[in-house]
Amino acid sequence: MSETTTVRPQRASTIDQWDFEADVVIAGYGIAGVCAAIEAARAGAEVLVLERTGGWGGAASMSGGFIYLGGGTPLQKALGFEDSPENMEKFMVTALGPGVDKAKVHDYCQGSVEHFNWLVAQGVPFKEEFWGEPGWEPAHDEGLMYSGGENAAPFSGIATPAPRGHLPQMQNKRTGEKGGGYMLMKPLAETAEGLGVRAEYDIRIQSLVVDDSDDAGRVVGVVAKRYGKQVTVRARRGVVLATGSFAYNQEMIEAYVPRLLNRPAASIEQHDGIGILLGQSLGAQVAHMDAAEVAFFADPQMVARGVIVNARGQRFINEDTYCGRVGQATLNTQDNQAYLIIDEQALEAAHATESATKFFRLEPPKWTGETVAELESEMGLPEGALQATVEVYNRFAAEGTDPLLGRRAEWTKPLGAPLAGFDLREHTGGFTTGGLKTDLDSRVLHVSGEPIAGLFAAGRCTSGVCAGGYASGTSLGDGSFYGRRAGQAAAAIQD
C-alpha cells in the first residue's frame, strides 16, 4: 500500500506555502488532460498541467487513435455514410450496455458532430478514406472504419449500421512512428502550448487539498511528489483528474476485475488508479468498476473467415463482429478459452489480404487435420463435440445463413478441408473502463449525488459512455469530449 497511503485529503490550513499555482490544475497530460487544458485556457483561465512522465501523450499517444464519433460527421458524409445522433445513440445504448449512463450517451451523441469539427479545428487530420475490411485498425492511413460491430449481428438489426471509428491520419504507418494516437495528441498539445498552457513534468499527484472553510470540502489544490520531494499546487478554480485507468493497479484489479489480473493491454504503467482513489477519498461515487476493454490477440481477417469455439468446441459469438466483442465474450463468458478453426482455403484467403495486424499471422496453427474428426482428436476435444458444431454451422453456411449467431452471408462459408486449429486460450488483455461517476459537466459526483466542489474528471479514471460493452474509440472519444467539458466547467468557477 505504499503507493496509496498518502491519498487521504489534506486541509489547506496545513499547507505552509504553495510551490505552484494556477486557476485550473490538471493531473495527467493524455487525451482528457490536453482537451481540458485547451478549453480552460480558451475560457481565460491560467492552466497548469501536472504530468507524471517526462512529456505529454499518456496512453493516447501510444494508441491507434480511434475516436468514436458519429451522428453525421463531415467525414461520414463525405464517405457516403448516413448517420444521426439518434441512430448513434440507439447503437451505443445497446452495444455499450447494459447499464450505460443514458444521459451521458445522449449528450455525447448530440455533441458528436461539433466535437469532430472541434478536433479538426485544432489541427487533427482525418483522411477521407474508408477501410472496410475486418481489422483492429485500417491497413494504411484511412480515416474511417467500423469499430464496434455496428454492421454485424445483433446491432445491425437494432440501428442502421454506420462506421464511427474516426482515425487521425497516421504518418509512417510501417514504422509505427507516428500512429493515429500520436497524430491526435500532437496538434492538441501544440494548441495547448500556443494558448499558454504550462506543464510541469515528472510530478506525481498524491492527494487532494481541501479548503477547511467549507464543510462539504471544496478542492483547492493537490499535493504531489517530484523526485521524492513533496510539491504543493494551488488550484484557484478547480482540479481536473485525467490520470487514466487502473489497469496497472494490481490491488484494484483483484478487487474489481480479477479476470483481468496480469493481463493489462493498450494501457501504460502509469495507469495506477490514483485519480479514482483521490476522488473516492472525498466520498466520490464510482461506477462499472468491473468493466474493461478486452483485446483479442488474433488477426480479424482470419477470425472473420474461420469459426471461433470455446473449450467445449461450441461457437459462442458471430465471428464477423468487432474483435473486441470476441475478446470480451472470451474473457467474460468463456473462462478465457477460445480456439480458431479455419480451413486451408480460408486461411490462404486471409493471408492474401492486407491487415494492420499481420504479425498475428506469424503464430502457426497448433493443430491440423485432414478432417474435422481428425482435428477434433488432435485438439483433445471430446469425440463428436467439434464435429457437431461444424456440422450445424456448415449445414446453414451452405446457404449463407447462420441462425445460431447471425453471421453475415458474405462471411459465412462452409468449413472445408484440410483444417487448422489455432490456440487462442489466454489471448486477451485490456484496460479498465470503470471509474469515477461524473455529470455532463465532468463534475465528480459524491455518493450523495451532489458534485464535489472544485473537482472534475474525464477520461479513463471516470466511467464514461461504456458500461459493460466497448467499441474502439470510445475511450479517446469520451476522454476528449468530457475533457473539454471539465476544462470549461473548471474555468467557469469564480475564484
Add this chain to the structure above:
Amino acid sequence: MSETTTVRPQRASTIDQWDFEADVVIAGYGIAGVCAAIEAARAGAEVLVLERTGGWGGAASMSGGFIYLGGGTPLQKALGFEDSPENMEKFMVTALGPGVDKAKVHDYCQGSVEHFNWLVAQGVPFKEEFWGEPGWEPAHDEGLMYSGGENAAPFSGIATPAPRGHLPQMQNKRTGEKGGGYMLMKPLAETAEGLGVRAEYDIRIQSLVVDDSDDAGRVVGVVAKRYGKQVTVRARRGVVLATGSFAYNQEMIEAYVPRLLNRPAASIEQHDGIGILLGQSLGAQVAHMDAAEVAFFADPQMVARGVIVNARGQRFINEDTYCGRVGQATLNTQDNQAYLIIDEQALEAAHATESATKFFRLEPPKWTGETVAELESEMGLPEGALQATVEVYNRFAAEGTDPLLGRRAEWTKPLGAPLAGFDLREHTGGFTTGGLKTDLDSRVLHVSGEPIAGLFAAGRCTSGVCAGGYASGTSLGDGSFYGRRAGQAAAAIQD
C-alpha cells in the same frame, strides 16, 4: 436521489444534543448486527442497535438459514464427513473466486469450527442429519447439506468434497413459519437481549458523525430518522454498519450490476445500500461491486436429471452442481437464457422425489416432443442444434461419463423419449455480495488502506468471503463471523 442526499458526514460540533448514546452503536438488526451486539455486550460495552423495521431479523430471518461452515465441525464429524480448514480453504478460494480476499477466507476457515461451537452455545439448534439429494434446501429439518457444488465438477477434483451448508433445525417446515433463518436469529436475538443489548426500532440511519478534533475523521455517532424526525446517536467507542446489500437500490444496481436490474431475490426492500454509501462518504474502499448471489428458479431434482442448454441449444454447465452456479452461469454468461430438456422417465423420477421446492414443479413444460428433432423444432431452435447437443451428450452418457462438463456418473443418463422442454429464460434473481472492504477485525478500510477510525462493518454491506462465486451459507456465514469480530473490535476501543 432524495434517499441519499443526506449521506454526507456531519461534524460532531454541529450536533447540539445526542438523543441516544451507547458505547457501541450498531445499524441493522440482522445476522451481522445481532452477532456484533452479542460480542460487544460480552466484552463489557453498552450496546444500542438501531433497526429500520419494527423488529429484529433482517433478511436473515426470512432466509433458509444456511451457514457455510466446515473444517471439521462437530456436525460434519457426527455425520461421517472429513474436512479440514485447509481443504475448506482450497474449495472456497476456487469456488468463490476469482479475486477472493485470501486473508479473509483463510481466517474464516481457520475459525470455522470455533464459530460453529459458538453458534451452538448461543442456542442455535442443528439436527444431526444429512440431506444428500439435489435441492436448494433439505426437504425436512436436516442440519447438513452440500450447498456450493463441493461434490461436483470442477471442485470435486480440487478439494475433498465435504458438505458445509449447516442449517439451524427448522420448525413447522410445511408452513414455513419457523424456517432455518428464523431459528438462527431467534436464539441470537434472545441472547443479545439477555446480555442487556438495547434496540431502537423504526430508526433509519442517514449519515455518520465525525469528530472534528481528529483530521482523519473518527466516527463518533450517527444521524438517523424516526417518523420523519432527525435523531442523533452518539457512539462512544464505535459504529458498526450491518445494513445489508444494495439489491434494492436501483441506481447502484444500474451502476454496478446492471444484469440484476429488476430481479432482486432472497433479499428485503430495506437493502438499499445505505451502509456502503455511508462508508464511501468517508473515503472507504469497496470491492467486487458487480458480484451477486444468483438463484435459479427451478427444482434442482429436475435440473440434475435433465440437460440445461442455452439459447443456441448448447450445454454450458454440469447440471449436477449447486443450482446457484447454474443461476450465475445463466445470468452472467448466457444472457439469462436457459432451457431444461428432460425425458419423461427422468421427469417422473424427479417428481417422485422429495424436495423443498416442489412448487417449481407446478410450472408445466412449455414444449414437448416425441423426438429431439421434434422438440427442437417446437422450441424454434435452428435445425440440428439441439440434436447435436443431445447426440454428443448421449454418446458419453451411455457410459456414465460427461467429458464436456464432468457431470457425475450417478446423474448422467442418456436422454430418452418423449421429451419435455422447460422455459427457464429470465428465471434468475438474487442479491449483491459486493460492498465495503474490511479487514479481519471488520474495520472499514479507507482507500488509503488504513482503517477508518471508529467504523466497523459486517454482512452484505461488506465484501466478505465471496468474490465472483457463491455458495449457500456464505452470507449468513461471513455476516455472523465478521459481525462477531466487529462487536469485539468496536468494544475494545478506548473511549
